[in-house]
Amino acid sequence: MSMASRLLEVTDLNVEYSSRAGPVKALESVSLAVGRAETIGIVGESGSGKSSLGLSIMKLLPPNIHAFSGVVRLEGSDLTRLSENEFRRTVRWKKISMVFQGAMNSMNPVIRVGTQIAEPLFFDSSLSRHDAERVAKRNLRAVGLSDEVFRRYPHELSGGMKQRAVIAMALVTNPKLVLLDEPTSALDVSVQAQIMNLLKKLRTEMGLSILFISHDLALASELSEKIAVMYAGQIVEFGTNSDVLTHPLHPYTQLLLASAPRLTGGLSPGFIPGIPPDLVKPPAGCRFHPRCPYVFERCKNEDPLELVPDPGHSVRCWLHGEKE
Amino acid sequence: MLASWGERMTDVLELLDAKMSFRVGRGFFHGTTLTAVDEVSMSLKRGETLALIGESGSGKTTLGRLTLRLLEPTGGKIIFDGKDITHVSEGKLSWFRKAAQTIFQDPYSSLNPAMSVQNILEEPLEIHHLNERKVNEETIFNALKNCGLTPQENFLPKHPHLLSGGQRQRVAIARAIILRPKYIVADEPVSMIDASGRVEILDLLRSLQVSYGISFLYITHDIATARYSSDRIAVMYLGRIVEVAPAEELIRNPLHPYTVALIGAVPEPDPSNLQRERPSIPGEAPIPIELPPVCRFNLRCPKFMKGTCDKEDPALEEIAPNHFVACHLYS
Numbered sequence: 140m141s142m143a144s145r146l147l148e149v150t151d152l153n154v155e156y157s158s159r160a161g162p163v164k165a166l167e168s169v170s171l172a173v174g175r176a177e178t179i180g181i182v183g184e185s186g187s188g189k190s191s192l193g194l195s196i197m198k199l200l201p202p203n204i205h206a207f208s209g210v211v212r213l214e215g216s217d218l219t220r221l222s223e224n225e226f227r228r229t230v231r232w233k234k235i236s237m238v239f240q241g242a243m244n245s246m247n248p249v250i251r252v253g254t255q256i257a258e259p260l261f262f263d264s265s266l267s268r269h270d271a272e273r274v275a276k277r278n279l280r281a282v283g284l285s286d287e288v289f290r291r292y293p294h295e296l297s298g299g300m301k302q303r304a305v306i307a308m309a310l311v312t313n314p315k316l317v318l319l320d321e322p323t324s325a326l327d328v329s330v331q332a333q334i335m336n337l338l339k340k341l342r343t344e345m346g347l348s349i350l351f352i353s354h355d356l357a358l359a360s361e362l363s364e365k366i367a368v369m370y371a372g373q374i375v376e377f378g379t380n381s382d383v384l385t386h387p388l389h390p391y392t393q394l395l396l397a398s399a400p401r402l403t404g405g406l407s408p409g410f411i412p413g414i415p416p417d418l419v420k421p422p423a424g425c426r427f428h429p430r431c432p433y434v435f436e437r438c439k440n441e442d443p444l445e446l447v448p449d450p451g452h453s454v455r456c457w458l459h460g461e462k463e
Numbered sequence: 464m465l466a467s468w469g470e471r472m473t474d475v476l477e478l479l480d481a482k483m484s485f486r487v488g489r490g491f492f493h494g495t496t497l498t499a500v501d502e503v504s505m506s507l508k509r510g511e512t513l514a515l516i517g518e519s520g521s522g523k524t525t526l527g528r529l530t531l532r533l534l535e536p537t538g539g540k541i542i543f544d545g546k547d548i549t550h551v552s553e554g555k556l557s558w559f560r561k562a563a564q565t566i567f568q569d570p571y572s573s574l575n576p577a578m579s580v581q582n583i584l585e586e587p588l589e590i591h592h593l594n595e596r597k598v599n600e601e602t603i604f605n606a607l608k609n610c611g612l613t614p615q616e617n618f619l620p621k622h623p624h625l626l627s628g629g630q631r632q633r634v635a636i637a638r639a640i641i642l643r644p645k646y647i648v649a650d651e652p653v654s655m656i657d658a659s660g661r662v663e664i665l666d667l668l669r670s671l672q673v674s675y676g677i678s679f680l681y682i683t684h685d686i687a688t689a690r691y692s693s694d695r696i697a698v699m700y701l702g703r704i705v706e707v708a709p710a711e712e713l714i715r716n717p718l719h720p721y722t723v724a725l726i727g728a729v730p731e732p733d734p735s736n737l738q739r740e741r742p743s744i745p746g747e748a749p750i751p752i753e754l755p756p757v758c759r760f761n762l763r764c765p766k767f768m769k770g771t772c773d774k775e776d777p778a779l780e781e782i783a784p785n786h787f788v789a790c791h792l793y794s
Contacts, residue, residue, distance in 0.1 A: 184657040184658060184659060299747050327518035327519055327747075328518070328684065328686075328725060328729055329518065329724060329725065329728045329743055331728070332728040332741040332743035332744075333745075336741055336743060354657070354658060355730075357731055360732050360734060360736045360737065361736040361737065361741065362737070364737065380734045381734035384732050385734060394659065398658060398661070399658050399661075399687070399732075400665075400685075400687040400688045400690065400691035400692075401687050401731060402714055402726060402729055403731060408691065410661070410662040410666075411659035412663075414629065414630075414660070415657075
């Protein structure tokens with residue numbers, strides 16, 4: 140990817156939370172680039188760091204940060220150097236928006252839906268109240284809701300409608316990048332399908348870049364041109380959608396794909412024995428080695444480097460070390 | 464019809480036109496009646512797992528609660544082990560409370576944080592006056608072993624917050640099996656477990672079923688895990704069972720348009736997903752308040768037939784061997 144086409148560039152991001160047991164290594168040397176109008180899926184289980192990555196980009200990490208390092212560039216400028224004030228004024232909800240996990244249930248119950256959608260516009264002095272309402276209604280229509288929803292309260296909407304409203308909220312300022320953290324996790328499968336189809340349509344129409352955070356590889360594959368698989372705070376595999384789904388290189392990705400019961404094919408999914416590591420004291424060497432069926436001596440001592448066995452397809456695993 | 468689902472004699476549980484209506488006391492629908500489960504008949508054989516799938520609001524959890532007599536039905540009958548328990552008072556249900564257990568969705572809230580694993584497992588034994596100390600120790604040890612929580616002495620003194628989600632759910636399962644029940648309702652038992660560990664928990668339930676001959680009602684919104692872990696699947700929509708069939712038959716040959724749509728809407732990990740829209744059903748299920756006696760799916764159905772589907776309520780009928788469907792397309 141050429142420099143010009145990069146919208147967001149995360150370089151060597153490290154985040155540690157403080158806890159009573161000691162610092163929790165939530166993210167370790169995470170690097171990632173998102174191109175213009177590109178969607179990247181961030182897939183991992185709970186505790187893998189996928190939400191911390193989103194919150195780092197939004198500068199919304201909780202206060203108990205023990206250590207933070209790394210660079211987050213948006214269109215070339217380093218966001219980590221901006222003060223909270225500057226970031227809020229120029230970036231958050233302006234250039235980057237986020238739909239949080241469970242956001243549809245966090246809407247303010249006593250404020251009309253339309254007001255909540257138009258809220259970020261009210262703070263932008265260039266727009267009159269009337270214009271803000273017009274923009275909000277245009278966004279409601281874009282997500283498949285009628286103008287009349289503007290006057291409704293959240294409890295009057297169904298789950299699917301609320302999720303559409305929350306997406307309208309994230310898009311109302313016309314951001315360049317939207318972070319979606321499990322945007323369909325509370326929805327039934329038929330409504331989830333509607334929302335995913337809506338996101339596909341919006342992405343094309345608005346030329347949006349999306350970071351799609353999910354625990355579900357199948358779901359991520361619907362929207363993401365590229366997929367990053369996270370495990371224990373690291374990106375362990377990165378590649379195009381079809382590379383990751385059809386030729387997964389990391390044993391974790393392979394096992395994750397094989398462990399979900401499916402509606403087609405054989406009836407014998409497996410599971411990954413053991414549990415994800417304690418991030419206060421992560422295992423030495425590869426973080427997956429205690430659960431890995433292919434573990435050998437090097438895995439226990441040396442943290443795998445990011446290896447690139449195929450162009451554009453990288454993996455942190457010593458099994459692919461011979462091509463180094 | 465019920466007899467053809469399986470020999471009555473081997474049924475652990477039988478519902479006959481069970482109905483559960485609630486008066487709506489507050490809000491916009493004040494004074495109306497919400498029927499969460501509407502005249503549902505079903506049976507569960509000994510050692511069988513029946514998956515009950517449906518979207519939120521379909522009534523699957525209410526149906527599960529009815530079968531546990533946590534709710535007293537407003538119509539129909541509940542037969543457990545040949546005995547009518549429809550309106551039996553709580554005081555006379557203690558034998559049933561021992562025989563029917565439940566596993567909840569959220570192992571983070573279903574275990575008392577102030578109790579150790581040992582206390583959690585002792586409690587059901589004490590409630591049912593099975594407090595022979597020596598015997599109990601053995602029972603608890605065995606339950607932990609059967610649920611893969613070994614070495615047992617490491618787990619006994621622990622409190623839930625020291626356990627992972629999967630381990631907590633295993634404790635909840637150990638608590639459910641410790642009284643050697645005949646019937647367990649598992650309401651979304653793996654939906655809060657990480658994907659890589661789900662199959663392990665489902666396998667555990669299966670192995671307990673085989674060793675103890677337990678019948679399971681597996682309530683879930685996840686059709687793929689239902690396929691994996693059950694003998695039969697029943698699909699619920701707006702308080703009704705609209706289709707029941709052996710699991711593989713239902714997945715491969717769904718008949719009800721709602722079942723077809725549900726199965727079609729599940730994403731598979733496939734790179735070509737990127738290039739196509741996912742099949743979806745328009746709209747969402749309405750709230751089951753005073754529904755007219757017509758097909759409940761007619762407003763969203765792609766195969767809607769005017770004059771039939773909006774006029775008559777289809778009955779659940781056997782279309783192929785052991786394959787029941789409630790749809791005018793087949794009657």
